[in-house]
Amino acid sequence: MEVLAYAKLNLTFEVLGRRNDGFHQITTIMQTIGLADLIRIEPDSALVVECEYPELAGEKNLVWRAAVELAKIGNVEPTARITVEKHIPVGMGLGGGSSDAAAALLGLNLLWDLGLSVDELAPIAAGLGSDVSFFLWGGTALAQGRGEQITSLSPLPSLAVTLVFPDLAIPNKTATMYSRLTLGQFSDGGVTRQMVQILTAGQFVRESVSGLVFNAFSKVAAQSYPELAELCREVAEQGGPAMHLCGAGPALFALPSSEEEHQRIAELLQPHSAGVYLVTTVPPEKCGVGSLPADT
Numbered sequence: 001m002e003v004l005a006y007a008k009l010n011l012t013f014e015v016l017g018r019r020n021d022g023f024h025q026i027t028t029i030m031q032t033i034g035l036a037d038l039i040r041i042e043p044d045s046a047l048v049v050e051c052e053y054p055e056l057a058g059e060k061n062l063v064w065r066a067a068v069e070l071a072k073i074g075n076v077e078p079t080a081r082i083t084v085e086k087h088i089p090v091g092m093g094l095g096g097g098s099s100d101a102a103a104a105l106l107g108l109n110l111l112w113d114l115g116l117s118v119d120e121l122a123p124i125a126a127g128l129g130s131d132v133s134f135f136l137w138g139g140t141a142l143a144q145g146r147g148e149q150i151t152s153l154s155p156l157p158s159l160a161v162t163l164v165f166p167d168l169a170i171p172n173k174t175a176t177m178y179s180r181l182t183l184g185q186f187s188d189g190g191v192t193r194q195m196v197q198i199l200t201a202g203q204f205v206r207e208s209v210s211g212l213v214f215n216a217f218s219k220v221a222a223q224s225y226p227e228l229a230e231l232c233r234e235v236a237e238q239g240g241p242a243m244h245l246c247g248a249g250p251a252l253f254a255l256p257s258s259e260e261e262h263q264r265i266a267e268l269l270q271p272h273s274a275g276v277y278l279v280t281t282v283p284p285e286k287c288g289v290g291s292l293p294a295d296t
Contacts, residue, residue, distance in 0.1 A: 001040070001041050001042075001107055001110065001111070001292070001293050002038060002039065002040050002041075002293060003038075003039045003041065003103040003104075003106060003107045003291055003292060003293075004036040004037075004038060004039075004103070004286075004287075004291040005036055005037040005038070005039050005088075005096070005099035005100045005102065005103035005135065005291075006032040006033065006034070006035065006036045006099055006135070006138060006282050006286075006287050006291070007032070007033050007035040007036065007088045007094035007095060007096060007099065008030050008031060008032050008033065008094060008095045008099070008131070008134065008135070008138075008247075009030070009031055009033055009094065009161065009244075009246045009247070009253050010028050010029065010030055010031075010215060010245075010246065010247055011028075011029040011030070011031055011195060011209065011212075011213055012027070012028055012029045012191050012192040012195050012212065012213065012214045012215075013026065013028045013214065013215045013216055013217065013245075013247070014026065014027050014028065014187045014188075014189050014191060014192050014214065014216055015181060015185060015186050015187070015216040016186060016187065016188065016189055017186055019146065023130070023146040024146065024178060024181075025145065025146070026143070026144070026145075026146060026147055027142070027143070027144050027189040027192045028142075028143050028144075028147065028192065029140065029141070029142055029143075029153070029192055029195050029196065029199075030131075030134050030140075030141055030143055031139075031140050031156060031281055032135075032138040032139060032281070032282040032284075032286075032287045033094075033161055033163070033279045033280070033281055033282055034279040034280045034281070034282050035087060035088055035094070035163065035277070035279050036087060036088065036099075037084060037085060037086050037087055037088050037096055037099065037100050037103075038084075038085040038087070039063070039082065039083070039084055039085075039100060039103040039104060039107060040081075040082070040083040040085070041080055041081070041082050041083075041104070041107040041108060041111055042080065042081050043079070043080060043081070043111065044079055044080055044081035045079060046079055047064065047067055047068070047078045047079060047080060047082075048080070048081045048082065049061045049063050049064045049067070049082045049083075049084065050081070050082070050083045050084065051083070051084040051085075051086060052085070052086065053086060053090070056084065056086070056090070061084060061097075061100070062097045062098070062100065062101040062128060062129065062132075063082055063084060063100050063101055063104040065101070065128055066101040066102075066104040066105050066108075066124070066125075066128055066132075067080060067082065067104060067108055069124050069127060069128065070104075070105055070108055070109065070112075070114070070121075070124055071108075071112070073114075073116070073124060074109075074112055074114040074116070076112050076114070080108060080111060080112075082104055082107075082108075084100055089165050089251070089275075091169060091170065091173055092165055092246065092249070092250060092251035093173075093245065093246040093247030093248050093249045093250065093251050094246055094247065094251055095131045095134075095135065095247065097129075098128075098129050098130075098131035098132045098134075098135055099131075099135040101125070101128050101129065101132050101135075102125055102132050102133075102134075102135030102136050102288065103135070103291070105121050105124060105125060105132075105136070106118075106121070106136065106288065106289055106291075106292055107292065109121060110292065118136050118137065118288065118289055121136055122136060122148075122150070125148070126148035130146045130147030130148055131143075131147055132148075133147070133148045133149075133150050134147070134150050135287070135288060136150075136288045136289070137150060137152055137284055137287065137288045137289075138282065138284050138286070138287020138288040138290070138291075139152060139153075139155045139282070139283055139284025139285075139287055139288075140152070140153045140154065140155045140156050140199065140281075140284070141153055142192070142196055152284065153196065153199045153200065154199050154200060154202060155281075155283045155284055156199070156209075156281045156283075157281075158280050158281060158283075159255065159280060159281040160255070160256055160259070160262065160278060160279075160280055161253050161254070161255060161256075161278070161279050161280065161281065162241075162253060162254040162255075162256050162262045162265050162266075162276065162277070162278060163246075163251060163252075163253050163275075163276070163277045163278075163279055164231065164243065164251065164252040164253065164254075164265070164269060164274050164275070164276050165251050165274060165275035165276075165277075166227060166228060166231060166250050166251070166252070166272070166274050167272070167273040167274060168225060168227060168228070168250045170225070170249070170250055173248055173249070173250075174248045177217050177220060177221070177224075177248040177249070178248075180220045180223075180224060181216065181217070181220060185216045185217075185219060185220065186216070187216065191212055191214045192214075194212055195209065195212045198212070209255070210241065210242065210255045213242070213244045213255075215244055215245040215247075217245055217247075217248050217249060218244070218245050221245055221248075221249045221250065225249075225250060227272075228245075228249065228250055228252065230272075231243065231252060231269060231272060231274060232252070234268055234269065234272070235254070235265055235268055235269070238264065238268055240254070240261065240264060240265055240268070241254040241255060241256055241257065241261065241265075242254065256278075259278065262276075262278045
């Protein structure tokens with residue numbers, strides 16, 4: 001079978017404080033977008049995880065851990081050949097590895113005939129990583145706790161998104177970014193609550209949502225990596241839309257008002273060797289369990 005594993009962006013990302021378990025308490029609104037890895041799953045006599053990137057093959061891939069943990073819960077042998085075809089850039093803040101793991105859980109649940117519900121898969125997902133639970137559902141959702149407590153929200157209408165991939169790699173990115181947060185970047189979750197109210201009331205317009213987009217890492221990223229601030233400044237000075245960080249970065253996104261505005265952004269950033277792509281938001285019925293092949 002083939003399962004699509006969509007990327008995500010964070011419409012809001014607030015850090016409320018540090019938890020006793022060493023993680024941070026967060027509140028965030030996540031949204032799946034039309035950029036996806038392809039996960040192929042077929043029967044085999046052993047567990048094999050293949051990827052065109054050697055560093056993401058075998059036990060080094062979170063998909064391997066997903067298979068092993070699911071097999072323990074299902075009391076079965078973890079036997080399958082899983083091929084991960086990457087289209088989501090690695091280490092950009094788009095959740096590709098987490099999405100791949102969620103897709104593997106959903107697909108293997110069918111292959112091994114375990115019959116677990118998505119709610120029953122969620123604790124396994126939470127044990128794999130903070131973002132994995134979200135990808136079991138996808139669409140538009142509120143994530144709380146360390147990111148594993150998921151509440152689905154009214155889905156956004158189809159919305160154009162400009163994605164920008166800077167020519168920048170950040171080693172140990174998530175840990176590095178969290179370590180640079182100060183108390184000044186912590187908040188009370190108010191921005192996220194406002195966004196939830198707008199979505200719940202069905203009052204969505206592009207301007208109201210784009211005006212509330214917020215990321216606690218934005219200031220840290222701009223200070224630590226001046227090239228990101230330069231990309232944002234370049235677009236803003238030419239009258240373009242605000243650029244926002246995807247997760248812990250370094251990818252950026254904007255909500256362009258038209259395809260022409262997207263093209264202007266692409267032209268402006270061409271000298272910076274940044275990849276610029278136009279995608280759309282993806283509703284929940286195409287994500288998570290909805291991305292499984294119809295004949296399964």
